[in-house]
């Protein structure tokens with residue numbers, strides 16, 4: 001365990017021992033098979049071996065409450081998210097820019113500052129790795145507009161928008177309920 005926040009949530013570095021609960025939480029938050037489809041598993045060991053944890057699982061009372069998955073600066077150009085990004089609109093070169101890939105908080109644990117804590121913890125890790133900025137793709141259809149509001153409060157600014165950003169993945173989106181998912185992503189940039 002690496003950190004306990006003021007509400008007693010325990011942060012653990014992300015590793016494969018969390019795979020089953022992570023899949024269950026992702027099914028509930030985004031839709032069935034989302035985590036399997038987005039291809040994180042290819043990078044699992046690489047993510048877990050980072051000296052500065054920027055990806056973690058959050059546990060309380062023995063259950064998984066939240067998770068964040070992030071990539072260090074210059075180490076995410078292999079992701080399809082990068083190929084759909086517009087680096088020419090960023091203020092820094094891709095080698096200096098990290099990526100926030102996934103953030104999810106179980107509905108019962110939302111609005112208690114957990115999402116913000118996870119982000120701030122990861123931002124500190126990004127800084128220590130020399131990142132000048134962080135990109136994320138905010139989910140426009142996130143319930144209650146939570147995603148857009150959440151990343152804006154962290155200081156991210158919109159640089160672009162992509163319709164059908166997740167349409168290549170065969171998962172059952174909880175929000176648009178289309179197959180493939182037709183939700184829109186806002187590409188957001190945070191200067192560190």
Ligand SMILES: CC(C)(COP(=O)(O)OP(=O)(O)OC[C@H]1O[C@@H](n2cnc3c(N)ncnc32)[C@H](O)[C@@H]1OP(=O)(O)O)[C@@H](O)C(=O)NCCC(=O)NCCS
Pocket residue numbers: 029103104105106109110111112113114115116117136137138139142143144145146147148149150151153
């Ligand atoms: C987005 C999400 C991670 C936020 O987690 P959280 O732990 O509830 O967030 P926090 O309590 O730390 O709140 C952080 C900020 O987000 C905003 N926010 C959170 N939930 C919100 C909601 N339902 N509606 C509007 N704003 C919301 C608030 O502005 C808050 O800042 P403030 O307290 O300074 O005003 C969570 O709602 C979630 O998992 N949503 C579904 C998945 C998702 O959209 N993930 C993509 C994230 S980019």
